Amino acid sequence: MFPVPKLDKRLQKKDEVLVIKTPTETDKIIAIHSKFLQRKTIYHDSINQTPFVIFTDKKGGHRAYYNQNIKFKKFNFTTNEAVDISGRLWELQENFLKLKNTEKTLKRLHSYNAFWFGLQSQYPNVRLIK
Numbered sequence: 635m636f637p638v639p640k641l642d643k644r645l646q647k648k649d650e651v652l653v654i655k656t657p658t659e660t661d662k663i664i665a666i667h668s669k670f671l672q673r674k675t676i677y678h679d680s681i682n683q684t685p686f687v688i689f690t691d692k693k694g695g696h697r698a699y700y701n702q703n704i705k706f707k708k709f710n711f712t713t714n715e716a717v718d719i720s721g722r723l724w725e726l727q728e729n730f731l732k733l734k735n736t737e738k739t740l741k742r743l744h745s746y747n748a749f750w751f752g753l754q755s756q757y758p759n760v761r762l763i764k
Contacts, residue, residue, distance in 0.1 A: 644762055647751035651762070652688065652696045654681055654745050663757050667764040668747070671696055675709045676716070679763070686743050689716060689726060698743040699731045 645651070651665040660682035671677060671690040678687050678701070687701040691711035706724070708717040714726040715734075723734040731740040754760060 642750070642754045642758070645750040645764060647749070649750045650747055651750050651753060652698070652745055653748050653753060654679075654686065654698060654743065656681055656684070656744065659684065663753075663760045665748075665750070665753055665757075665760045665762050667750075667762070668694060668696075670764050675711070676706050678705060688745075696745065696747075697726060698745040699740045700743050701731075701740055704740070 645667060650668040652668060652671060654664040654666070656662075662682055664679065664681055666677070666679075666688070671688060672694055675690050676687065677690070678685065680686065685701050685703050686698055687704075687706055688696055688698045689706075689709050689711075690696050705719045706716045707719050710716070716724045716726060716731070718724065724740075725732045725734055729742045732738070
């Protein structure tokens with residue numbers, strides 16, 4: 635174990651969060667409660683004024699992508715396809731989102747899962763979304 639300097643009770647200490655971090659662009663970090671994302675299969679936000687989208691499947695798996703301000707309204711976790719608000723169909727790939735029948739892609743955004751107590755002790759000023 636490692637020392638936790640200050641206990642943050644906004645979440646239970648072993649609650650899982652999805653961490654959004656772009657170290658080459660900003661030192662800001664966002665932690666999103668996994669239970670929050672399970673209730674929202676599509677979640678839009680931004681970090682350092684860079685918009686992104688997260689898709690969550692029924693098993694709780696998350697994928698985050700830079701979205702260039704494209705908003706999505708539907709996600710089919712069985713086919714790994716999403717529909718944007720203009721009605722265009724996108725395919726979710728491991729490293730990018732691809733607009734069907736075109737070459738347009740949106741890059742994957744680095745993210746990872748962590749326990750709340752560990753993340754919060756390392757980054758006490760993290761922005762939490764729950």
